[in-house]
Amino acid sequence: MLAQTQLTLVGKKIREISESPYFSKNINEYLSYLKNIADKLSEEGSNINEGIVIASTIFITDAVNFFSGSTSKKIPYEVVYCLNDACQQWTDENTLITTALSSDIHGFYFEYVNLSTQNIIEQTLNIKPSHDLIKISLPEIYRRRPLCSTPLYHELGHYIDSTIGFSEFASLNFCKKNKFDILPIFHNFDKNTWSNPDKKELIDHKQEMWTNHCREYFADLFSAQFVGRSGVDFLQRLAGNADASFTHPSTKDRVKVVEDFLSGNSNTVVDMLNNIISLFSKANKVKQSGLLRPSSPPDITSCFDNIRPFPITDRSHLHSFINEAWDYLCKTWDNPSGVWSELSKDTIESTVNDLVEKSIRNFMI
Amino acid sequence: MLYAVPQNEAGSLESIKLILKLIATNSDVPDSLRMMAYDVVKEAFSLIVQNGEMLEIPQHRESISLAMEIQRTHGLDTTLSNITSQGNLLPQSAQQVLDYI
Numbered sequence: 001m002l003a004q005t006q007l008t009l010v011g012k013k014i015r016e017i018s019e020s021p022y023f024s025k026n027i028n029e030y031l032s033y034l035k036n037i038a039d040k041l042s043e044e045g046s047n048i049n050e051g052i053v054i055a056s057t058i059f060i061t062d063a064v065n066f067f068s069g070s071t072s073k074k075i076p077y078e079v080v081y082c083l084n085d086a087c088q089q090w091t092d093e094n095t096l097i098t099t100a101l102s103s104d105i106h107g108f109y110f111e112y113v114n115l116s117t118q119n120i121i122e123q124t125l126n127i128k129p130s131h132d133l134i135k136i137s138l139p140e141i142y143r144r145r146p147l148c149s150t151p152l153y154h155e156l157g158h159y160i161d162s163t164i165g166f167s168e169f170a171s172l173n174f175c176k177k178n179k180f181d182i183l184p185i186f187h188n189f190d191k192n193t194w195s196n197p198d199k200k201e202l203i204d205h206k207q208e209m210w211t212n213h214c215r216e217y218f219a220d221l222f223s224a225q226f227v228g229r230s231g232v233d234f235l236q237r238l239a240g241n242a243d244a245s246f247t248h249p250s251t252k253d254r255v256k257v258v259e260d261f262l263s264g265n266s267n268t269v270v271d272m273l274n275n276i277i278s279l280f281s282k283a284n285k286v287k288q289s290g291l292l293r294p295s296s297p298p299d300i301t302s303c304f305d306n307i308r309p310f311p312i313t314d315r316s317h318l319h320s321f322i323n324e325a326w327d328y329l330c331k332t333w334d335n336p337s338g339v340w341s342e343l344s345k346d347t348i349e350s351t352v353n354d355l356v357e358k359s360i361r362n363f364m365i
Numbered sequence: 366m367l368y369a370v371p372q373n374e375a376g377s378l379e380s381i382k383l384i385l386k387l388i389a390t391n392s393d394v395p396d397s398l399r400m401m402a403y404d405v406v407k408e409a410f411s412l413i414v415q416n417g418e419m420l421e422i423p424q425h426r427e428s429i430s431l432a433m434e435i436q437r438t439h440g441l442d443t444t445l446s447n448i449t450s451q452g453n454l455l456p457q458s459a460q461q462v463l464d465y466i
Contacts, residue, residue, distance in 0.1 A: 049387055049392045049393065049394075050392075051383060051386055051387050051390070051392065052383075052387070055379075055383050114379055115426075116377065116378075116379040116380030116381075116383075116427065117379060117380065117383070119380055120380050120383060120384075120398065123395060123397050123398060123401075124395055124398070162377070163426065164426065165377070165426050165429040165430070168377075168429045168430060168432075168433050169412075169422075169429050171433060172412055172413070172429065172432055172433065172436070173415070173420055207436070207437065208437070211433070279420055279422055280422055282422075283421075283422035285422060
């Protein structure tokens with residue numbers, strides 16, 4: 001009974017959202033998909049296994065909740081456009097990125113609908129999804145600040161990793177062979193602590209910690225291959241030089257791995273991940289065969305010096321342009337010259353972000 | 366999250382848990398789902414024993430998470446090793462696996 005009531009309520013919510021004027025064609029397609037599931041469950045509920053009805057109802061409810069931030073005019077379209085482009089370079093899946101705005105200044109994170117349940121719905125109800133839905137959250141105050149939204153590339157990296165399983169695969173095939181010291185933090189750990197068989201619980205946690213760190217390195221590198229150093233630079237400014245924790249490597253180690261990758265220096269973390277990505281690519285699980293360094297950045301100086309948007313003409317510059325603009329902002333903030341020397345720091349920051357937004361929007365059009 | 370909150374990968378095993386729950390409650394489970402659960406178990410064991418020089422990528426994403434779970438949960442491997450065919454996926458064996466994951 002409860003599942004049926006929830007189904008009726010969520011069905012009403014789907015109809016309400018569908019009537020919102022700000023939706024895109026893709027979102028409407030996805031809503032139709034959800035509506036088809038709800039209709040089928042209502043019509044044939046008594047013939048469908050109760051466990052599947054409950055799981056499907058939760059799936060629909062979660063997906064509907066994703067759209068709460070997408071119904072307003074507040075979507076940072078330019079950033080979402082860039083993220084979609086980055087996502088399509090890695091996966092063949094038809095993804096749909098929605099955004100939510102968080103009141104938390106550190107509120108960068110991502111969620112995605114449960115692909116396992118989606119798979120079960122497809123097999124049992126014979127209803128195919130129009131897209132895989134991804135929701136990315138960013139702090140509301142950065143909504144019109146594309147240069148402060150670079151952590152979203154990192155979050156997208158987590159999505160790619162979660163759906164494909166690079167880090168877990170790495171954990172199974174590298175960590176289990178006691179090659180713990182592939183990751184930087186374990187260089188400094190007391191090896192006697194870890195090799196004590198009486199400390200099984202600790203060893204279990206060690207592997208979990210290893211996997212967590214691996215996830216963060218992958219997400220950092222995923223971001224770096226598009227927006228260069230600007231991702232970890234933002235991290236440093238936001239999080240400071242944080243020490244390693246159970247869930248995250250130290251900021252220092254994260255920056256080192258990204259810098260080695262960007263400068264082409266040999267690095268065991270980068271090599272291990274490239275090795276794994278290549279295996280998944282050969283198995284047609286991912287489009288890219290390895291982490292690629294960002295394309296040569298365009299020279300934006302002459303345009304930005306004259307407070308004009310930069311004309312992005314090449315898709316490969318779409319992301320590397322963001323790194324250049326970030327550098328430009330940092331330099332101009334510290335040492336304003338030319339027309340910028342007449343402006344306050346706040347105006348410099350908002351104007352450079354505005355130029356970035358306009359440059360991307362012009363490319364989109 | 367960028368630097369503070371652990372990532373949650375638990376969702377990767379949700380479909381397997383759901384299929385096992387259906388089997389455990391004697392529900393009418395479509396053959397395709399039964400087959401998937403069995404394949405995931407088989408692939409997870411292959412992942413655990415595979416040689417570092419000849420790594421193979423599993424068909425199902427869930428197999429990687431199940432292999433991780435086998436590694437960290439004492440006794441799960443023994444329980445899963447009883448599932449040697451699709452026909453072995455009976456309510457009792459499904460419930461035994463669910464007790465671990």
